[in-house]
Amino acid sequence: MAKEPELRNLDWQTFQEMSTSEKGEYFTVNDKPHHVLNAQQFTRPQLDRLCELATKTRTISKTREGALFIQDLLCEKRAMLYFSQPSSRTFLSFYAACQIVGLKPAEVRDTSTSSELKGESPEDSVRTFSSYFDVIIMRHPKGGFADRIAWMLSQTERAIPVINAGSGKDQHPTQALLDIYTLHRSFDQAGGIENRDIAFVGDLARGRTVRSLAQLLTLYPGGKQYFVAPDSLQIGDDILNILDQAGVEHEVTGDFKSTIPKVDAVYMTRIQDEWDKAHESKDIDTSGFKFTAAHLDLLRDDAIIMHPLPRRDEIAPDVDKDPRAMYWRQVRNGMWVRAALLLSIFERDRDIDAYFDSLQ
Amino acid sequence: MAKEPELRNLDWQTFQEMSTSEKGEYFTVNDKPHHVLNAQQFTRPQLDRLCELATKTRTISKTREGALFIQDLLCEKRAMLYFSQPSSRTFLSFYAACQIVGLKPAEVRDTSTSSELKGESPEDSVRTFSSYFDVIIMRHPKGGFADRIAWMLSQTERAIPVINAGSGKDQHPTQALLDIYTLHRSFDQAGGIENRDIAFVGDLARGRTVRSLAQLLTLYPGGKQYFVAPDSLQIGDDILNILDQAGVEHEVTGDFKSTIPKVDAVYMTRIQDEWDKAHESKDIDTSGFKFTAAHLDLLRDDAIIMHPLPRRDEIAPDVDKDPRAMYWRQVRNGMWVRAALLLSIFERDRDIDAYFDSLQ
């Protein structure tokens, strides 16, 4: 096996100037993600393995005995959830994932009220807090901050793993993981994710979810991507260029209704007006980009509806009971794939395999 | 055994229009509380059983071995404490109860800062969060919100139990439970709660504690209830009607001093001026409704003093050391009866019985 390049051997300038995908190999140890900092760092084998592990983990957890087995795997370790931006959803998903694998969680919020008031640098704060823990799971409003922390710790004696739970506008890699895992679970018995056509609908200009998933899907050849949005919220050319380079077919359209019957998955999104500069979203007609009960008839029987949540009115509540509505399961998928990720980072994945095999 | 009616078979309109006590049977599974949403849902056998379980649980916990046994019972499960209203007291009591039975707790507060800002409905928020957990313990300012959540979850594939830890002005069922358990413990060796006379003192017009307990005591026949308060803070006619229908003797009075020697329990309460509309409480003379050291001589030797806490000056601190002052033990009783409730909800009560029997 070729020796993996190590983050600690890079200076900050060099590291910072790398592209997102170049950085990836510096986040890897033994071919597994060690740091999880961006969605583009995952290789196809890593994604396949994490999906497999997530399914094994949840299967084992169905019995009390299995749940206790998994809870024991990392019970001598502690996780810091450093969330300087509010996020109950992602926070609780990681918190529960830690509890599932036995990692003892501790929470840091509102750091502004404490040491930063005393003039400490953010790097010093995180380094101090990290002293007490074995992994950092962090959300931060500043893009690149998690990268900075991972690099900074790599220069010390305690280079613990850093998981990005959402930073700035750009990266939320475990959301991309749970989307992939949801597609995997939905199509696993029917040939997998390859060759699947997917429609992204709504606010495709902003919000990291669609951008990350569209890129990750280039690892699964054969499918076509539809981008269904009002003109002013359409997907960026940078993403289309990436798809072109990867040879992925795509179509940009404003016609939601005629797209629905063509695809295996409809990925709905919310208008992200929190990024508005001057309430410009209010003037955009988004009425044609909502999924109502009437659309269910247009959808193939084996297709699925996804949504990263929270939703507003882009999916009507009476769609929820349709078996093709996958967004509530998507939420639980997030917890399980995060549990799998933690087990993988700490090299307890083989224990999952062994226990799972013993059940067969 | 007759099949219990199921919440999921009701539509919201029908459910919402039921009386509090009618709703009760929909919260029951195997004759045990599944959801705990109001004080009126408890039957006498359920109350007797929960008191018995609470005492067994605390007895077993006295040894390290016993504490470890109990901690193991629910250790594969996770509880969400969803407190959108501040309450250190109830929060910590439930938190400690979870720790005692091994349930791994996670906390949600300040939900307004997160997804609700993004336009998500409160139902969607709670459904999302509930995805990660096995039980919801919730406090909410809006009356009926916990009912709504229990019903909403009953319509999904993960209808986990919901415990109301205080909602609006009306319901705080586990406070009523701990009051019953305190009476039970105090009189268990001397004939039980039946035929006991109790005086409720202070602000009887507002505050759910007295209203709930007065109603629950109709399940224990033979006692007389005294309502001792200034006219403007007296108990509502709705409660007196309920007592009348149940054939419970009662007396409404403004004479605290002459009531004390007559009763087995004096239940003191605080003036709840947080419900004032225009500081009207300031004009009420409450000076005659405080328990001071001087009143100790009036109290029977075997009577007890209760208070739901927090107190202001309605009980003087020098009363605390009197052995009849039960309010500090009441606090610990709350933790134990909540632990018992959790064990019962998850059907681990028989394990408690078996371990307890093995100690005899």
Add this chain to the structure above:
Amino acid sequence: MAKEPELRNLDWQTFQEMSTSEKGEYFTVNDKPHHVLNAQQFTRPQLDRLCELATKTRTISKTREGALFIQDLLCEKRAMLYFSQPSSRTFLSFYAACQIVGLKPAEVRDTSTSSELKGESPEDSVRTFSSYFDVIIMRHPKGGFADRIAWMLSQTERAIPVINAGSGKDQHPTQALLDIYTLHRSFDQAGGIENRDIAFVGDLARGRTVRSLAQLLTLYPGGKQYFVAPDSLQIGDDILNILDQAGVEHEVTGDFKSTIPKVDAVYMTRIQDEWDKAHESKDIDTSGFKFTAAHLDLLRDDAIIMHPLPRRDEIAPDVDKDPRAMYWRQVRNGMWVRAALLLSIFERDRDIDAYFDSLQ
């Protein structure tokens, strides 16, 4: 063994009027700290024992088996972290220490929003909360509040231990402990802390860290203390008097550069301008009291640099990689000595000894 005096036999007036060091023996049970309320309460044997325990605890924790052993020692107990003042640093250190020894932690913050709004006394609040837990770890802005709580609980049936995690301007005893432990670890293989010369640098007038450590070091004879600061931030005469009484040599100086080569430890501190009355710190020239890379050449090879953190610019970041820079290890030392303290308070220290011996 002479019977130890008991806090519960003192009235508040008498207790309050005692000197800090007189109070100490009332905090002791079986020659071990029971309450930990001030730095002056520790005896030399207690400090030696806690350092020994901290090292054994971290050594045992290096293996998973050892970590699990330690985690089991207090796993039937619960700790309340009552922090009414923000402090992520100390909070997390204690939180992790609890997790290491198995103590289940619960957090109370922001008590103002809850029961104190309803007119409850702070004593009643803490007594209520303490009902659910086995130890209180508390930080409070009011000096003496932790003393008050320890005394108040001593008058009840549940006199659980109280650990002061920082109160007002004066006391932060576990910070002093971790400083002692850092000196102990640094010099353990080379004769110990006795006869060591130490320079305190920076803001010596304010901040409890230096004041506590200077006093504690009187228990280790033979060393000289240097106080290196601008005149207006120099150490108080009260401390110098204490050193004189203990026969400890000391020197007050403004010359940082010439002091560095003379000492075994340089203890840097931050200008604590949060205690300024009118931004007076801005007019003080502190430029000569910063440790830069250039100073490393002046420092003895076997000397160390300490800092309680957070730092501003009083230590340049490029000093961090020097092996003599001990401040990051100091952080972890804090966690371990707090874990040792908890084990000692609950009398599980002999179990640590036995397990440690079994490893040899």
